[in-house]
Amino acid sequence: MSIITFDKNDRVMISVDLMNMKKSVTKDSSYTDLDYIALARILKGPRKLVGAYVFDSKNIVDSEDRTKRFHDMLRYNGFRVIARDSYDSEAKIQKEVDVAMAVQMVVHAMRDNYDVAVVVSGDRDFIPAIQEIQAAGKRVEVAAFTTSSAKEMVRQSDKFIALDEFPLLMMSNPVERSETEVSRWISWNSRRR
């Protein structure tokens, strides 16, 4: 049993590493979507949410970047989306994003803007940032899917939340889904050509 107790008056700040989350649910991605709103609600619990950040990259070259609409949807639902102009479409990797998230969490900790930082990522790159936040007197909860969680992250956190157990993958009707799949297939096929 953990000695860390749950206080309703805690101020919680959630930081989501979007790429890490997307990678974690790829096996179910053909018929479900990760529900970030449900994720934030579950992680917040009865506590006070002072901010929910989502960190991602955007493709400034591709004018039809579909992530833009997704970011707008998150913003509409109250997330603060920080999208770096650093997506390498050739290597299909993000740059700057992890550092941006680490800096944001540490800066808010130093300014005493929250009591509990919820790091939604299993990437062990965040360990130095987590240590600094803990050194500033804050608690750190790490929430991630077990398949993509580094053991060190589990050890370093004050509390580890395994997301696998929570109903977070949103299902939909076949028609809606198949339309999405068809449009995805068309766009994927046109990209190949």
Add this chain to the structure above:
Amino acid sequence: MDFLEFQKEMNDQYGTTDSDWAPLRKAAVVRFDYDDKNNLSGQYNRKFVYPDWDHTDVIRAGDIWLVTLTDNPKTYANYFAKPLRKIDASFLYEMNKSQLDSLAISLWENNRAILEPFMEERYQDVMNEHIGKALEERTEELNKKIAELEAQLQEMREINDQDKKIIQSNEERIGFLTAKLTVLEKEHSVPVKPAPAEARPPSIETFSESVEVPKVVIERSGPDSLTSEGFTKSRYFVHLSADHRMLLIRDNKDGNVICMDNTLILSGLSTIMPYNEGDVLVGEYSSRYGGLVVYLK
């Protein structure tokens, strides 16, 4: 081409006469050495060739020269040679590629019997190395091609799988809509009588956290469909846990799953949970999640 034939051709084409070729006919390549009388001489057509002293080039013993020959007017038994060009390494260096190629071909054709075994012995290892390298490159190229084809095949398989899923979903949807159409047709033909209040299925909204948790029986009516008398609203949110153990069903006016005839059709349900006809699941209301929780395993 034979030299005489060449001359004939030139004569035909350009009107070059034999007299024009006279100096060339007297051109020869001669090697000079000291003879028994210590005179510098060479040989051509079994005649001695002596350097013509009316020239400025210095001919030394052992030199090979391209010369023009004139008969000795006194004896006609030997020639006098006027040097034109010394044949040495510099001569070869000044040759252009086609000339060098012609020379190499000529050397090879005239001396093939001698050169071939020598070349074979000398360059066997080099050739083997070249062949090995070429073979390696070709193998690598073919392996790359195989990998590309395998990747293409994999992509095609994925597309095929996706297409199958789409077809399956559409077929299911068609079946569902056909059934719905039949019901609607019936509804339009027969006046609807309001059902007695006690006969109505319990609404999920009416569940509350009490000592006795209300349970709802859910029937697996198809590979991707769930039917229950508890599904009375028109829209629901359905969430699945990543470990595929739990399904959360919440009614909501903005829900993305449409409920028709107490049935929810969920894309990919058959992938999560294999379909066995007549499967029955039990849902419990959870105050934590504010909806009906169904444990799949």
